[in-house]
Amino acid sequence: MKGVNVGVAPVTYGQGDRPPRGDYARARSDYTCEQDFARYTEADHDTYRRLYARQLQQLPGLACDEFIAAVSQLGAPERIPRFDDISERLMKATRWQIVGVPGLIPEEAFFALLAQRKFPVTDWMRQPEEFDYVVEPDVFHDLFGHVPLLFDPVFADYMQAYGAGGLKASRLDACELLARLYWYTVEFGLIQTKQGLRAYGAGILSSAGELRHAIASSEPRRVGFDLQRLMRSLYKIDSYQAIYFVIDSFQQLFDATAPDFTPIYAAVRQQDILEAGTLLPGERLFAPNR
Ligand code: HBI
Ligand code: FE
Numbered sequence: 001m002k003g004v005n006v007g008v009a010p011v012t013y014g015q016g017d018r019p020p021r022g023d024y025a026r027a028r029s030d031y032t033c034e035q036d037f038a039r040y041t042e043a044d045h046d047t048y049r050r051l052y053a054r055q056l057q058q059l060p061g062l063a064c065d066e067f068i069a070a071v072s073q074l075g076a077p078e079r080i081p082r083f084d085d086i087s088e089r090l091m092k093a094t095r096w097q098i099v100g101v102p103g104l105i106p107e108e109a110f111f112a113l114l115a116q117r118k119f120p121v122t123d124w125m126r127q128p129e130e131f132d133y134v135v136e137p138d139v140f141h142d143l144f145g146h147v148p149l150l151f152d153p154v155f156a157d158y159m160q161a162y163g164a165g166g167l168k169a170s171r172l173d174a175c176e177l178l179a180r181l182y183w184y185t186v187e188f189g190l191i192q193t194k195q196g197l198r199a200y201g202a203g204i205l206s207s208a209g210e211l212r213h214a215i216a217s218s219e220p221r222r223v224g225f226d227l228q229r230l231m232r233s234l235y236k237i238d239s240y241q242a243i244y245f246v247i248d249s250f251q252q253l254f255d256a257t258a259p260d261f262t263p264i265y266a267a268v269r270q271q272d273i274l275e276a277g278t279l280l281p282g283e284r285l286f287a288p289n290r
Helices: 042-058 065-074 083-094 107-115 139-146 153-172 175-187 210-216 227-231 250-256 262-270
Strands: 097-101 118-122 190-193 196-199 221-224 243-247
Touching (some): 042 139, 065 083, 065 139, 083 153, 107 153, 118 139, 153 175
Parallel strands (some): 097 118, 221 243
16 A cells, blocks of 8 residues: 555445544534534644645646636635535535535435535544545545535536435445446546546545556556446555546536436346456557656
8 A cells, every 4th residue: 555545435434344533423413513623733734735735736737627727616725624615605606515524424324415415524634644645535535636526517416416326226235336436436537638638536636646647657547438337347445546437528427327227237237347457358548648
């Protein structure tokens, strides 16, 4: 795991062999909580400032325009922002809000919040020794990685639809398949633009090294987005991704995921599961963008 910062959750709440970090006693029944702003130390604010500065300077030529255009909506880069201030701007832009959570929350609670256009943001900050790699999502990953694209109207609608789809997937016992969609789009998605390949996934955009790996390295494979193919694909939780799926617009993503997934889940279950990084015969690779 040396030098790797996936910056996202390798374990889902309630799975894994250790409990999630965070104080769940202060959460409401929907798992949301007040942002415990008074608890942030000067060291926490400083960690935020340094993480923000490091990521911001990497964005040109690697992050998609929609992300770069909206990142300033997070507010002043020197201190951890107040969730309520961001929510006020987000509500005006796309009718989304952000809500505090103590950390990872159960899948159903997570889906229910997204379906209500509420994005759960972990309120605690990683420790200085976790600067390059944090095992669970913290306030920096959740805010910097996820919130800018919620200002984009089409992506915002995709996230709500994902939440609604998640509630349905829970009833169909298909959460694992749907989690792969989240992983390979919301966390690790790439988009082909007129200017070239760009990242829109939060796990890439909040990572110290994965931006360059995802866009500019010849090591990983990059293939066109295909919903069933993606749902068959295992992913890496403890290293940079071996494969990325490339969309050509957020509209493509929204449209591909609009239909009822019931028959899609059934079709996927008929097919082989693919190891992370598998290339299928005839599949076209996207070239890295150097
Ligand atoms: N909880 N706070 C938080 N953040 C997540 O990203 C998250 C979660 N719970 C469940 C979950 N993600 C996953 O199941 C997604 O893969 C769908
Ligand atoms: Fe995330």
